Amino acid sequence: MLRRPLILAAAALLAATSAAASGAPEKPSKEVGQYVDVSPVGLPIVVNGQLVNYVFVYVRINLTSGANPSKWREREPYFRDALVRAGHRTPFTLADDYQHIDAARLSATLSRDAAAITGPGVVKSVVVSSQAPRWRARSPRQQAAAKR
Template identity: 70%
Template sequence: MLRHAVTAALVLIAAGPAVASGGGEKPKEAKVEVGQYVDLAPVGLPIVADGRLVNYVFVYVRINLTGSANTSQWRAREPYFRDALVRAGHRTPFTLKDDYQKIDTVRLSASLKQDAARIAGPGVVQSVVVTSQAPRGRASAPRPAAPRQNAPTV
């Protein structure tokens, strides 16, 4: 009996908004538009300074596709885009000269856009955007080089 009372109360609570809005109207179906993009799984990119690894920055990247691109086809190829990003990030790290907590998003976007266009073909990739980046550790900012003193001449 208690179970029936609880069930009836839940039904009345759920029906409350429908009754308040007029009840007779059928809600319009929302047309869901799927975005024309491919989100890459987070990738840890190295920050290298003076030939030494000083940090990793985890980046979240979105590849925006043109309106005519087959989104589901290219989302299935996400590992290929991610692999291209990892290879580019290790070949020539996207290190900023003044900050070891972030990557150079302009260089990363330009590099990955070229690689993505090579993977997907012409007319598929519209742009590449770094949506978020998070450093793994706290690497101190680079110090300015100390001025070199000339050695005394003899």
């Protein structure tokens, strides 16, 4: 009575094993893109020498088509370190918004620093994927309106 299900299971296992061993190339489940995602970094928002807020940024460094992404993903800590150093050296604070950073200035600065890490012809662009403020800090307009 148990022979028939056992024989069917063995036949199915044999067929699956022979298909896997036939050398048919397997498609990767996820294509690896030409980029390096930098771990989220909290950058300070400093106004008049006072820390007002932190904004957590998610940054993607896009690589050229000839670059080796796995090699540069191993160097992600170097990119993150360059971002932290640049953000504390001269904060990317916007004059009218304490909830966001100056993404254009951050991209330009990190592009320059990333090119110094990788060498020429590897970094295509730097994109700020998202920004998340730590606190709801009042903008200068809101502060002025509250004083009236």
